[in-house]
Amino acid sequence: MVNDDKARRRFLEIQEVTKTFQIGADQVQALRAVNLNIDKGEFVCLIGASGCGKSTLLRIIAGFEKPSSGRISLYENAITGPGSDRGMVFQDYALFPWMTVRENISFGPRQKGLARKYIDEITAEYLNMVGLEKFADRYPLQLSGGMKQRVAIARVLANECELLLMDEPFGALDALTRESLQQELLEIWARTRVTVIFVTHSVEEAVLLSDRVVVMTAGPGRIEADVPIALARPREVSAIDFNQVRRDITQRLTSHVRHGSVRDLKAVA
Amino acid sequence: MSAIPAELNSAARLTGAADVTPAADPPASSTATSTESVLLAGAGGRKPWLPERVQAVLLAAAFPIALVVLWHYLVVVTGTKLVPTPYQVGVMMWDFSFGGIHDDAFSGSILTHLLASMQRVYGGFALAIVIGIPLGLMIGKVRVIRQMLDPTLSLLRPIPVTAWLPLSMIFFGLGPRSAVFLVFLGAFYPIVLNTIFGVRSVDPRLFEAASMLGCDGSRMFRQVVLPAAMPGIFNGLRLAHGFAWILIVVGEMTGVPTGLGSVIMDGRTLSRTDLVITGMIIIGIAGFLTDRIIVGINNRILRWSPQHHG
Ligand SMILES: Nc1ncnc2c1ncn2[C@@H]1O[C@H](COP(=O)(O)OP(=O)(O)OP(=O)(O)O)[C@@H](O)[C@H]1O
Numbered sequence: 001m002v003n004d005d006k007a008r009r010r011f012l013e014i015q016e017v018t019k020t021f022q023i024g025a026d027q028v029q030a031l032r033a034v035n036l037n038i039d040k041g042e043f044v045c046l047i048g049a050s051g052c053g054k055s056t057l058l059r060i061i062a063g064f065e066k067p068s069s070g071r072i073s074l075y076e077n078a079i080t081g082p083g084s085d086r087g088m089v090f091q092d093y094a095l096f097p098w099m100t101v102r103e104n105i106s107f108g109p110r111q112k113g114l115a116r117k118y119i120d121e122i123t124a125e126y127l128n129m130v131g132l133e134k135f136a137d138r139y140p141l142q143l144s145g146g147m148k149q150r151v152a153i154a155r156v157l158a159n160e161c162e163l164l165l166m167d168e169p170f171g172a173l174d175a176l177t178r179e180s181l182q183q184e185l186l187e188i189w190a191r192t193r194v195t196v197i198f199v200t201h202s203v204e205e206a207v208l209l210s211d212r213v214v215v216m217t218a219g220p221g222r223i224e225a226d227v228p229i230a231l232a233r234p235r236e237v238s239a240i241d242f243n244q245v246r247r248d249i250t251q252r253l254t255s256h257v258r259h260g261s262v263r264d265l266k267a268v269a
Numbered sequence: 270m271s272a273i274p275a276e277l278n279s280a281a282r283l284t285g286a287a288d289v290t291p292a293a294d295p296p297a298s299s300t301a302t303s304t305e306s307v308l309l310a311g312a313g314g315r316k317p318w319l320p321e322r323v324q325a326v327l328l329a330a331a332f333p334i335a336l337v338v339l340w341h342y343l344v345v346v347t348g349t350k351l352v353p354t355p356y357q358v359g360v361m362m363w364d365f366s367f368g369g370i371h372d373d374a375f376s377g378s379i380l381t382h383l384l385a386s387m388q389r390v391y392g393g394f395a396l397a398i399v400i401g402i403p404l405g406l407m408i409g410k411v412r413v414i415r416q417m418l419d420p421t422l423s424l425l426r427p428i429p430v431t432a433w434l435p436l437s438m439i440f441f442g443l444g445p446r447s448a449v450f451l452v453f454l455g456a457f458y459p460i461v462l463n464t465i466f467g468v469r470s471v472d473p474r475l476f477e478a479a480s481m482l483g484c485d486g487s488r489m490f491r492q493v494v495l496p497a498a499m500p501g502i503f504n505g506l507r508l509a510h511g512f513a514w515i516l517i518v519v520g521e522m523t524g525v526p527t528g529l530g531s532v533i534m535d536g537r538t539l540s541r542t543d544l545v546i547t548g549m550i551i552i553g554i555a556g557f558l559t560d561r562i563i564v565g566i567n568n569r570i571l572r573w574s575p576q577h578h579g
């Protein structure tokens with residue numbers, strides 16, 4: 001019943017969202033008139049220069065920040081605060097350091113007051129999905145960065161979130177670990193069909209992962225381009241068509257960076 | 270991997286011990302301190318020739334033993350009658366514990382006094398924990414409560430707890446309740462302030478993570494704010510426990526018939542310095558042992574963070 005109802009509703013809608021931060025007497029406009037619709041099951045990458053408001057947009061979707069104006073809704077219900085239907089994966093993991101891997105993953109299910117047996121089943125399932133059964137009783141401080149990020153992903157998935165928000169989740173990891181986590185994330189995405197919004201600075205990562213690349217620009221932050229990636233999966237980084245798409249997006253990124261600097265020069269003059 | 274925390278541990282145990290034991294001994298002259306630290310540095314630089322644990326105990330014991338020796342010679346050389354020798358204090362300690370030597374009012378009375386003091390110390394300490402930790406968590410986490418209470422706390426904090434003595438005697442009369450109140454006050458501030466600090470130094474993302482996973486209200490306090498603030502809270506507990514023993518002596522010096530503070534006060538009145546020093550040493554030992562217990566609980570609760578092991 002509920003699911004039928006959900007199927008008819010639009011998934012994530014962001015309309016004319018602005019965000020202005022007040023710092024003492026100064027105002028910083030982080031987002032200006034952002035419009036973005038995302039369908040259920042899509043994998044969307046947000047990319048753009050530092051400071052263009054990617055994290056701010058993600059935090060507004062998560063409900064950690066309120067937009068200064070504009071509307072944002074999930075299944076046509078306005079987002080008013082954090083909720084278990086959206087899960088954020090932070091760049092610095094934000095695991096509960098006093099809980100073991102197992103306890104971190106079972107945190108969401110435990111909040112729902114499910115039966116113990118059911119909680120254990122879910123926890124085991126997601127421990128297995130991210131391949132951390134052997135480390136279930138370790139504390140986060142005893143794990144490598146890649147393992148911590150796996151726990152963070154399992155923690156929000158175990159909570160059965162429908163929208164996975166990832167803010168440069170692999171930015172702090174070495175290239176090898178990043179590659180294997182990218183593959184794992186794609187497998188998880190294919191299996192669970194969770195919707196993903198993924199912030200990255202790497203054009204290659206964006207093209208490798210996403211159905212759509214949303215390019216943002218700074219001063220103040222807005223959406224510059226929304227590029228569908230039609231490449232077949234699994235994708236090969238060294239393929240010719242992959243490189244064409246990558247070059248195209250890099251061009252879009254750098255072209256408005258050049259515009260931006262021209263604008264800055266005018267402002268100075 | 271496991272060797273490093275063990276090393277850290279024993280180093281911390283050593284400094285912890287050196288921190289507490291001198292309090293029970295007479296003040297050291299500065300020359301003794303510096304020669305002793307040279308000795309310690311020399312021993313630490315060599316390769317361990319004994320099991321690490323034994324070495325740690327030996328190192329920790331060397332300093333107090335040197336102090337006692339120095340004390341003995343200073344008394345003998347100056348020929349003072351005001352300060353007893355360590356041996357005389359040892360005799361007094363034996364008599365205070367088991368009787369059979371002086372056979373006076375203090376012979377064999379250690380348990381009465383120790384238990385009385387412990388009751389008051391742990392009573393006031395427990396009261397400070399029960400009130401201080403929840404209050405600190407709320408002040409740290411809830412902005413309105415912080416705005417409401419923080420200024421008042423900051424205003425009351427600079428008042429030395431001993432300045433409350435006259436008022437506390439009016440509120441609670443001359444007696445143990447007044448002592449408990451002082452202990453409570455003395456333990457309360459370090460607990461509240463360190464709990465607040467503990468909450469404030471938690472990465473705010475942890476609270477965001479908890480709320481996106483469906484945790485809120487009182488569950489947030491129990492499951493996230495409290496455990497996250499534990500390192501700060503334990504700092505506060507250790508400080509507060511030290512203050513509690515300081516204040517019990519002040520509290521018991523105001524006409525309470527039992528307790529180690531009253532023993533010290535009686536010793537002063539009767540000019541029995543051996544009794545005074547005996548009382549001091551027993552307080553030192555009791556405080557030291559309780560601190561070890563707190564550190565043990567700390568290490569268990571904070572087992573996830575070797576950095577916070579005491
Ligand atoms: N809490 C805040 N208070 C004040 N200003 C903020 C706050 N958060 C973000 N900003 C400002 O908003 C703008 C956008 O910041 P945001 O962190 O969203 O950028 P970003 O695109 O995520 O950058 P990066 O790629 O470096 O992570 C910046 O100018 C930043 O200074």
Ligand SMILES: [Mg+2]
Pocket residue numbers: 054055056167
């Ligand atoms: Mg960011």
